[in-house]
Amino acid sequence: MIVTLQKSIYNIKAIRNTVYWFSKNFEILISEQSDVFELSCAEFSEKNKKEFIQSLNDFSLREQINIETKDIKNLVISKAFYPDLIKFKDIGEFDDPVNIFKRNGN
Amino acid sequence: MTPLISLKEMGINNIRKEFRKFQKLQFYDDLDSNSFSLLPFNFKRLNSGRQLIISMVGDYLIVPNGTVENLLKKNIENIDKSLYYDLLSNHVVSDSHDIKSLELLANRYRAKKTNAFNFAQLHIFVITLRCEHTCQYCQVSRVSQNKEKFDFSHLNLYKGINLMLASPENNITMEFQGGEALLAFDLIKDAISYTKEKARLVNKKINYVICTNLAPINDEILEYCKLEKILVSCSLDGHEELHNENRKRPGRNSYSLVEKGLNLSFDIVGRENVSALMTTTTLSLEHPIKIIDEYRKFGFNSVFLRPISPYGFATKNKNSNYQTNEFIKFYNKGLDYILELNRKGEYFKETYTAILLKKILTAFSENYVDLMSPSGLINSVIVYDYDGKIFLSDEARMLAQMKDFTFQIGTVNDSWEKLLNNPIIEKIGDAGVNDYMAGCSTCAYNIYCGADPVLHHATQGDMYGFRPESSFCQRNMSVLDIIFEKIDSEPDALDIFKSWVNNE
Numbered sequence: 194m195i196v197t198l199q200k201s202i203y204n205i206k207a208i209r210n211t212v213y214w215f216s217k218n219f220e221i222l223i224s225e226q227s228d229v230f231e232l233s234c235a236e237f238s239e240k241n242k243k244e245f246i247q248s249l250n251d252f253s254l255r256e257q258i259n260i261e262t263k264d265i266k267n268l269v270i271s272k273a274f275y276p277d278l279i280k281f282k283d284i285g286e287f288d289d290p291v292n293i294f295k296r297n298g299n
Numbered sequence: 300m301t302p303l304i305s306l307k308e309m310g311i312n313n314i315r316k317e318f319r320k321f322q323k324l325q326f327y328d329d330l331d332s333n334s335f336s337l338l339p340f341n342f343k344r345l346n347s348g349r350q351l352i353i354s355m356v357g358d359y360l361i362v363p364n365g366t367v368e369n370l371l372k373k374n375i376e377n378i379d380k381s382l383y384y385d386l387l388s389n390h391v392v393s394d395s396h397d398i399k400s401l402e403l404l405a406n407r408y409r410a411k412k413t414n415a416f417n418f419a420q421l422h423i424f425v426i427t428l429r430c431e432h433t434c435q436y437c438q439v440s441r442v443s444q445n446k447e448k449f450d451f452s453h454l455n456l457y458k459g460i461n462l463m464l465a466s467p468e469n470n471i472t473m474e475f476q477g478g479e480a481l482l483a484f485d486l487i488k489d490a491i492s493y494t495k496e497k498a499r500l501v502n503k504k505i506n507y508v509i510c511t512n513l514a515p516i517n518d519e520i521l522e523y524c525k526l527e528k529i530l531v532s533c534s535l536d537g538h539e540e541l542h543n544e545n546r547k548r549p550g551r552n553s554y555s556l557v558e559k560g561l562n563l564s565f566d567i568v569g570r571e572n573v574s575a576l577m578t579t580t581t582l583s584l585e586h587p588i589k590i591i592d593e594y595r596k597f598g599f600n601s602v603f604l605r606p607i608s609p610y611g612f613a614t615k616n617k618n619s620n621y622q623t624n625e626f627i628k629f630y631n632k633g634l635d636y637i638l639e640l641n642r643k644g645e646y647f648k649e650t651y652t653a654i655l656l657k658k659i660l661t662a663f664s665e666n667y668v669d670l671m672s673p674s675g676l677i678n679s680v681i682v683y684d685y686d687g688k689i690f691l692s693d694e695a696r697m698l699a700q701m702k703d704f705t706f707q708i709g710t711v712n713d714s715w716e717k718l719l720n721n722p723i724i725e726k727i728g729d730a731g732v733n734d735y736m737a738g739c740s741t742c743a744y745n746i747y748c749g750a751d752p753v754l755h756h757a758t759q760g761d762m763y764g765f766r767p768e769s770s771f772c773q774r775n776m777s778v779l780d781i782i783f784e785k786i787d788s789e790p791d792a793l794d795i796f797k798s799w800v801n802n803e
Contacts, residue, residue, distance in 0.1 A: 210741050217767035255341060255741050257371050265401065266339040266355060270734075272405035273412065281399045293317055 194237040196245065198230045205230065206259075207252040215245060335375070335383075335392045338404065341743035342367050343780075345787050356407040357658055357746040358389040361787050410662050411746065415673045419681040420666065422463040423474045423693060424490065426451050427483035428685050432512055432548045435580075450483050451490075455687035458711035460494050462689075464501055465715060466681070474508040474532075476693070478685075481515040491527055508532055513560030514548065521567035528572075531564050533557060535575040535597070537583060537590035545580050561597055575599060579606050579629060581621050587633035595640075595647065603650035604633050606774065608694055609758050623770045627777040634781065641795045648799040655782060658747045660800050668692060670749040670775075674731025676706070677724060687711040689718060691727070694753045706753055727752050730762035738766025744779045 198208065208230060212221045219241070221234045237245070272279045339355040350367055352360045362382060369377045370392065378386070386392045390404055409416075428449040451459075463471060473494060475487050491507060498505050507529040516531075524531060536542045539554040546553040564573045575597070577583070577590060587604065594602040606626045633649065640647045654665040668675030676691040683689055687710045690696040695706030708721040730752040733739035739750065751771050755764030758771075766772045785792040 213737060214767050217765075251342075251344070252741065254367055254371060258337060258340060258367075259741075261337050261371075262339040268398075269339070269355065269401055269405045269408055272401065273409040274415075276405070276409070281402045281405075 194234055194242060196232040196234075196237075196242060198232065200228050200230060203230065203249065203253060204256045207249060207256040208232070210252045210255070211245060211249040214248065335373070335387075335394045336396070337370060338390050338393050340391045341741070341745075343743045343783075346784055347787055349787060351743065351783055351787075352391055353743050353746065354390040355746065356390060356404060356411055356662070358391075359659060359783075360385055360389050360391065361783075407662055411658075411664055412673070414664060414666060414671050414675060414678050417678055418467045419677060419679055420468050420470060421472045421474060421680040422466075423476055423680065423682045424451065424456070424459060425683065425685045425696065426475045426477065426480050426486055426490070428478040429482045430478040430512075431482070431514060432479065432546055432553065434546045449478070449685060450486060451685050452687075453486075453489065455711050456486065456490055457493055459683040459687070460490060460497065462683075462711060462715065463681070464494070464497050464503060469502070470504045470506075472506045472508060474510060476510045479512055479515065480509050481511045481520060484515070484520055488523065491529075506530070512546065512553065512557070513564070514553065514556045516560040516563065518563070518567065521564055524572075525568045529568075531568060531573045533561065533564075533573070533575050534578070535561070535593065536577045536580070537586060538593050541582055541586060541590070544582055545578070565598070570598060576603055577605060579604065579626060584621060584625055584629045587629050588636050591633055591636055591647075600646055601648045601650050601653070602633075602637075604630050605651070608697065609754070609770065623773045623777070626774065627781075630778065631781055638785070638789070638792060638795055641798070642791065646798065646803075651778065652782060652796075653799045655747055655779060656796050656800050659782070660797060668749075669751055669754075669771075670747070672731065672733040672745070672748065672750050674727055674750050674752055676727050676731065676753070677719070683711060689713070691723070692753055694757070698753070698757055703757075705756060726762060730755075736763060736766075738772065742776070744776060747779060748775050
């Protein structure tokens with residue numbers, strides 16, 4: 194069975210993550226055309242394909258979250274392990290979680 | 300309407316006052332909520348159709364189906380107001396564009412990974428390999444004679460203790476293991492006497508634990524344990540028939556010796572200083588309830604439903620080879636029974652679940668080697684074998700019994716500088732961090748889980764491991780699935796779980 198996925202919709206990382214978990218039971222080959230990825234797997238049934246697509250959709254969401262948040266994650270982890278290397282604020286400076294400064298025009 | 304005044308005009312004292320005072324409710328309702336951004340999180344789908352969202356610091360929320368999609372599309376109007384505030388307070392989204400708001404997240408992450416900043420606090424001394432039991436699943440080879448060959452030499456023992464005391468931690472647990480550690484009781488006494496004298500000089504606090512099958516225990520040993528405040532950790536696999544079948548010895552009387560030894564230990568060192576540990580064999584799989592009842596019979600208020608480690612002799616025995624899904628069925632049945640006991644008013648907990656719950660329900664982590672990332676090797680435990688070899692974990696020592704010395708970092712004759720320069724330490728640095736490993740980096744549970752390079756090396760010949768076929772991965776994902784499904788579907792499960800974390 195061949196599953197065709199639009200490149201504009203599906204990220205290759207999400208596809209690879211899905212293939213990784215399915216590779217326990219299936220041999221899946223990924224090939225690349227100009228605007229699609231083609232996944233071929235001889236053993237796939239319709240049920241397998243449905244499960245694969247469901248899993249792929251979730252990995253696509255995870256990849257979107259990753260793209261949007263990876264810089265923050267790296268910053269937080271760097272700060273956690275090297276607290277003195279990255280300074281988010283000077284000593285004595287106020288945090289402003291409910292925007293008091295902003296409401297006072299600062 | 301709050302007047303607009305500049306920061307400079309406000310002055311430091313006025314700013315302080317402004318920050319201290321409670322504002323009107325409307326003030327908090329009017330947050331800058333229309334422009335939120337995502338913080339790092341992951342999700343899973345639950346059987347109920349709801350989504351489980353887990354933040355990068357381990358806070359979780361069970362939310363309606365479609366919430367993750369709405370967050371990604373920034374469809375704030377489709378997200379319930381109270382849910383939005385939950386998402387804010389659980390660090391899933393942020394409505395602040397100020398980098399400083401990440402300070403808290405960094406501190407929370409640091410607290411969660413606090414073990415990474417430590418050195419080993421648990422130092423295990425395999426005082427002897429001799430044992431009078433011949434348990435089929437025993438992970439180490441056992442020998443019954445030749446004291447000279449299979450006991451720690453005094454010279455090596457003292458060198459090991461010197462190394463332990465030269466390590467950076469000030470609060471150290473020194474654990475004596477075997478074989479059967481109490482067959483070398485005189486050696487343990489010498490070790491403790493030497494350690495006490497030396498520890499005083501370097502101002503370190505040492506806690507002592509003896510792991511024993513209780514067969515050799517007697518009044519004299521227990522009086523010594525009481526005097527030196529030594530904790531007694533014993534093996535109890537379950538009811539008499541099961542225990543005797545699992546733990547064979549001449550006379551087939553292992554259980555009656557444990558029963559006698561436990562009661563004597565309770566009398567002399569006190570119930571609070573005695574613990575028991577079980578190992579699950581194929582024979583145990585049918586009896587989770589009987590095993591739990593056995594622990595209750597002896598007055599314990601917890602049991603650790605612990606699978607067998609796939610090392611050493613365990614891999615060669617039919618009673619030790621079972622599939623992870625069989626273990627999960629056993630665990631699930633046991634956990635259901637334990638929850639029922641709690642519903643009837645009896646405080647009783649399952650230890651592995653409680654370790655995970657501490658990670659799920661609090662800002663902290665338990666110091667449990669298998670579930671650490673970065674790996675707990677070096678950060679948590681060091682093992683000194685009877686012949687002076689030093690290993691990164693007890694499991695690494697078991698591998699060495701199968702002639703695999705991958706995780707041996709040296710001997711008691713080496714300095715810490717040499718031991719820590721062993722190339723394996725660097726490899727573990729890579730293979731012991733699950734945030735960046737295939738299969739783990741995209742797993743919603745990775746903040747609760749570990750990497751366990753030793754197990755993957757032992758079972759798959761690769762420290763990184765292939766997660767879809769990893770027994771470690773299957774077990775932890777299944778246990779966490781069970782925990783969250785219970786929180787989602789059983790109304791009182793969360794309160795019971797909280798009581799386990801709070802020990803009340």
